[in-house]
Each structure stands twice: as C-alpha cells, then as structure tokens.
Amino acid sequence: MKKVCLLLFGSCLFLPAQEPVLTLDDLTQSAERWAAENLDDDALRILQDVDQKRVREFLAVIQKQFQAEYVLDLAQLKETTKAIIPLLEQYEETVPYAIWLKNQLVSMDVAEKLRELVPPAPKPEPGRPPASPANPAPQLVREIWIKKIAEQPWPAAAKPYVSTLKPIFTAGKVPPELVWIAEVESSFDPRARSPAGAAGLFQLMPKTARQYGLRTWPIDQRLKPEPSAGAAARHLKHLHAHYNDWRLTLAAYNAGEGKVDRLLARQKIKTYDTIAKHLPAETQLYVPRIEATLLRREGLKLSQLRAPAG
Numbered sequence: 001m002k003k004v005c006l007l008l009f010g011s012c013l014f015l016p017a018q019e020p021v022l023t024l025d026d027l028t029q030s031a032e033r034w035a036a037e038n039l040d041d042d043a044l045r046i047l048q049d050v051d052q053k054r055v056r057e058f059l060a061v062i063q064k065q066f067q068a069e070y071v072l073d074l075a076q077l078k079e080t081t082k083a084i085i086p087l088l089e090q091y092e093e094t095v096p097y098a099i100w101l102k103n104q105l106v107s108m109d110v111a112e113k114l115r116e117l118v119p120p121a122p123k124p125e126p127g128r129p130p131a132s133p134a135n136p137a138p139q140l141v142r143e144i145w146i147k148k149i150a151e152q153p154w155p156a157a158a159k160p161y162v163s164t165l166k167p168i169f170t171a172g173k174v175p176p177e178l179v180w181i182a183e184v185e186s187s188f189d190p191r192a193r194s195p196a197g198a199a200g201l202f203q204l205m206p207k208t209a210r211q212y213g214l215r216t217w218p219i220d221q222r223l224k225p226e227p228s229a230g231a232a233a234r235h236l237k238h239l240h241a242h243y244n245d246w247r248l249t250l251a252a253y254n255a256g257e258g259k260v261d262r263l264l265a266r267q268k269i270k271t272y273d274t275i276a277k278h279l280p281a282e283t284q285l286y287v288p289r290i291e292a293t294l295l296r297r298e299g300l301k302l303s304q305l306r307a308p309a310g
Contacts, residue, residue, distance in 0.1 A: 058084055059097065059195040062104075066282035071135050072118060074111035074281055081105055096193035103187045106148070107285045113144050135277040141284060145292035154297065157188035161201070165229040172233030174240070175305040177298045181232065181253075184289050190223050201225055202232035211235075237307075246302040247272035250290055255283040 062077055081101055088098035114136045124130045158180075166176035185203040186192035193199045197206060200222035204214070212231035214221040221227040239249040239257065251272060252260040263275040276284055294300050 055084065055087065055094070055097075062101075063195040066104075067280045069135070069278060069281060071111055071141070071281045071284050072115045074108050074285070075115045078105065078108040078112060081108060096191045096199070097195070099187065099189045099192040100194045103185075103192065107282070107289065110141075110144050110148055110285060110289075111281075113148075114141065117144075135284065138273045138276040138284075138288070141276075142288040142291060145285075145288045146295060149289070149292040149296045152296070155183055155188055158183060161188055161225055165201075165225060168226060168229040169233045170308045172230060172237055173307050174233050174236045175307055177294055177300055177305060178233075178236060179229070180293050180297050181250075181290060182229075183293055183297070184286065190225055190228070199223060200228040202228050204228060204231055204235075208235060240307075245272065246305055247287055247291075250287045250302075251275075251279060251283050254286045255280050 058080060062081070065073060065077060081104065085098050085101050088094040088101065117140065118134060118136050121130065121134065161182065162179055165179045165182075169176040169179055182188050182201040185198075186201050188201060190201045192201075192203065194203060198204060199220060202222075204222045206216045206222075209216055209222050209228075209231055212234045214227055214231050216222065222231075236249060236253060239252045240246065242257070243249050243252065243260075248260060248264075248271075259279070260275070263278055264270045267274045272287065276287075291302055294302065294305075
C-alpha cells in the first residue's frame with residue numbers, strides 16, 4: 001500500500017494513501033482547511049506558533065482517519081498520539097483535547113491488536129492498483145474488546161456520576177445501564193472535547209445538543225453532566241425507536257443517522273453486522289467497545305437491555 005508521511009514531533013506519521021494518491025502538500029492543506037473550520041481557535045491560540053501548527057495538523061489527520069473506513073490504519077496513530085498528549089496537557093485551554101485523545105488510545109491499542117490478527121492484503125497483480133486492507137469481522141472486534149475491557153477496573157471518575165445519572169436515563173425511558181456510554185465517550189470527564197466539536201460526558205455535537213434543548217453559548221450546557229445526560233438519553237430513545245436495535249442505535253449515535261440509513265438501504269438483511277465493515281473506523285470500534293463495557297460494568301449484553309416501563 002502506498003503511504004504518505006506527515007512530520008510531527010520529529011517523526012513520521014504514516015498514513016494510507018487512497019486513490020487518487022495524496023501528496024504531503026495535499027494532506028497538509030486538507031488538514032489545515034479542516035482545522036480552520038472545526039478546531040477551537042481560542043483553545044489552540046495558547047500554544048506556541050510552531051506547536052499550534054503541529055497540533056492543528058495532527059488533530060485534523062486523526063479526525064480524518066477516524067472517519068475513514070479502515071480500522072487497522074488507526075494503529076499507526078498511536079505513537080504520535082502519545083507524543084502530542086503531554087503538550088496538550090500543559091495548558092488548561094487545550095486539556096479537553098488531551099482528555100479526548102487519551103481516551104482514543106484504548107481504541108488504537110485494539111486496532112494494533114487486530115492488525116496482528118488480520119492477514120495482510122494480498123500483493124497486487126502487475127498493472128492493478130493495490131487491494132484495500134480488509135476490515136476485521138465484527139465478531140472478532142467484539143472478542144478483542146471483551147478481553148481489553150476485562151483488564152480495566154471501574155474508572156474512579158465514574159463513581160460520582162453513575163448513581164446520579166442513571167435516574168436521568170430512566171426518566172428518559174432508556175435503559176439506565178447506558179450511562180456507561182460516558183466511559184467510552186469521555187472517560188467520565190465532562191471537560192472532554194473532540195476535534196469534530198463534540199463535548200461533554202456524552203460527546204454531544206452542537207446541533208444534537210440544541211435539538212434536545214441545550215444551550216452551547218454563552219454557557220455550554222454539554223459540559224454540565226445532568227443536562228448532557230438528559231439530552232443523550234432523549235437522543236438514544238429517538239434512535240432506538242427508529243432502528244429497534246441497540247447496535248444500530250449506537251452506530252447512529254456515533255456516526256450519524258444518515259450514514260447508518262444509507263448503508264442499511266444497500267442491504268437486504270438490515271443488521272449492524274451487515275454494514276459494520278463500511279462504517280467509519282471509529283464507529284467499528286465504538287459499538288463493540290460499548291458492548292464490552294456494559295458486559296464488564298453491568299454484566300449485561302446489549303440484547304438484555306430493557307427500557308423502563310411506563
């Protein structure tokens with residue numbers, strides 16, 4: 001597979017080049033355009049000029065890779081992610097991005113493990129373009145996540161929130177156990193912010209937050225645990241009413257309802273597993289991560305979730 005190299009912190013970040021082949025200039029310009037449109041200027045302005053540019057480029061690259069289709073490519077982001085987190089942790093204004101990135105390292109660990117298990121793409125025939133890497137089967141991803149989460153103790157940051165927020169989910173007529181989405185989204189840290197603009201315990205996008213009655217300015221209510229939980233519960237209820245399937249509901253929570261609907265429209269059998277390999281890489285890791293987290297924290301499978309009566 002052809003690669004392009006983005007130089008960050010003195011080392012190369014290798015990324016797969018899709019057709020048409022991207023040059024370094026193409027990637028950098030694309031990253032700069034995305035960063036200008038999406039990243040918080042006030043937060044990044046605190047960084048020195050040279051570091052600000054590197055951070056912008058990397059956050060743009062990582063967002064693009066999470067939205068691309070190939071899960072195994074995320075493993076290549078791990079070392080650069082580990083290098084950039086300490087820089088972001090130096091300043092209060094950029095800590096929210098560091099929190100989000102640290103949470104993504106767990107997904108990169110799983111992608112790395114999957115890369116060890118999935119056979120490499122066959123060598124291309126002469127005169128033909130290289131084959132795309134195969135995404136792992138959904139069942140394999142679930143098995144790896146179950147093993148990974150089994151190693152992780154109850155997060156200390158969860159203790160103030162789980163008992164407080166479960167009644168909010170119950171009042172919203174969704175299974176209260178889904179409060180553990182916050183572990184996967186933010187490690188139960190309400191300060192977390194993604195490069196895409198999602199924020200808070202449940203990583204709500206601005207449009208979604210406003211749809212369910214939250215303000216994002218001048219005070220961002222997504223950063224307040226109770227309002228954020230209420231909006232997340234109402235959104236989950238809406239999605240589950242649409243899909244009547246928790247895997248598809250969680251996929252839509254992460255990737256967007258439109259993306260999931262478009263993929264389902266192409267399939268005769270409309271299940272998560274039939275579309276999983278074509279979802280964004282982030283989503284392919286997100287849904288089984290929540291499944292494994294619920295199994296570890298609550299002893300429940302997704303199929304065992306029950307919405308409160310009434």
